[in-house]
Amino acid sequence: MPRETNAAKRERAIEVCERLDRRYGPVECFLDHENPFRLVISVLLSAQTTDAQVNKVTPELFRRWPTPEAMAGATPTEIAEVIKSLGFYKTKAKHCVEAAQMIVADFGGHVPADMKELVKLPGVGRKTANIVLNVSFGIVEGIAVDTHVNRIAHRLKLSPKTHEKEPLKTEQDLLKILPKEYWRNVNHQWIKFGREICDARKPLCSECPLSDICPSVRC
DNA sequence: ATCCCGAGGG
DNA sequence: CCCTCTGGAT
Numbered sequence: 001m002p003r004e005t006n007a008a009k010r011e012r013a014i015e016v017c018e019r020l021d022r023r024y025g026p027v028e029c030f031l032d033h034e035n036p037f038r039l040v041i042s043v044l045l046s047a048q049t050t051d052a053q054v055n056k057v058t059p060e061l062f063r064r065w066p067t068p069e070a071m072a073g074a075t076p077t078e079i080a081e082v083i084k085s086l087g088f089y090k091t092k093a094k095h096c097v098e099a100a101q102m103i104v105a106d107f108g109g110h111v112p113a114d115m116k117e118l119v120k121l122p123g124v125g126r127k128t129a130n131i132v133l134n135v136s137f138g139i140v141e142g143i144a145v146d147t148h149v150n151r152i153a154h155r156l157k158l159s160p161k162t163h164e165k166e167p168l169k170t171e172q173d174l175l176k177i178l179p180k181e182y183w184r185n186v187n188h189q190w191i192k193f194g195r196e197i198c199d200a201r202k203p204l205c206s207e208c209p210l211s212d213i214c215p216s217v218r219c
Numbered sequence: 220a221t222c223c224c225g226a227g228g229g
Numbered sequence: 230c231c232c233t234c235t236g237g238a239t
Contacts, residue, residue, distance in 0.1 A: 050237085084236080085236065
């Protein structure tokens with residue numbers, strides 16, 4: 001089998017984006033994004049859990065600590081009690097407090113609209129920063145590659161198998177083959193597709209609108 | 220058993 | 230690359 005050309009990959013990637021865009025249209029953020037601070041905290045909490053689980057705890061979390069200033073004064077222990085139903089709750093509780101403290105101390109109480117500064121916040125990596133930049137500030141300089149986007153990119157063979165466990169490299173692969181106009185919608189539309197059709201354990205290939213162009217289809 | 224809108228440290 | 234952190238849903 002000759003290796004596929006980048007042009008062929010690009011063509012498939014664009015087709016994926018256009019079909020999913022027609023299917024889902026504009027998709028709103030599933031997490032609390034009332035303001036940038038709440039979005040940072042919500043996305044930080046969403047690691048290895050579902051957005052539904054996050055949405056269960058954030059009302060109480062933001063009722064008790066509504067602002068960076070308030071959360072900067074909380075202890076990790078009291079945050080942990082509120083978010084205990086989420087995975088990694090001890091680490092996340094610490095990150096909430098430390099990120100809030102850094103927002104207050106280093107950024108004047110405002111979440112920075114800048115990739116380099118966002119990833120300085122404890123618990124915030126490129127994936128979270130991409131979401132915040134996109135949703136809160138309308139800045140698109142990357143694609144948030146979470147477990148869904150990663151899985152779909154690899155099933156469609158838009159990223160080499162060697163990058164399957166390295167979402168940062170998967171992101172670079174997608175940025176290379178996809179024209180920038182498509183970046184904005186990838187995360188939310190692909191997540192929706194991933195939950196509805198391209199499920200990790202039981203993909204519904206027989207109902208999939210991409211089955212004719214998917215190298216991994218198993219009808 | 221496996222996955223869920225990951226990040227940090229080695 | 231690896232591992233750890235972690236509970237809930239399926």
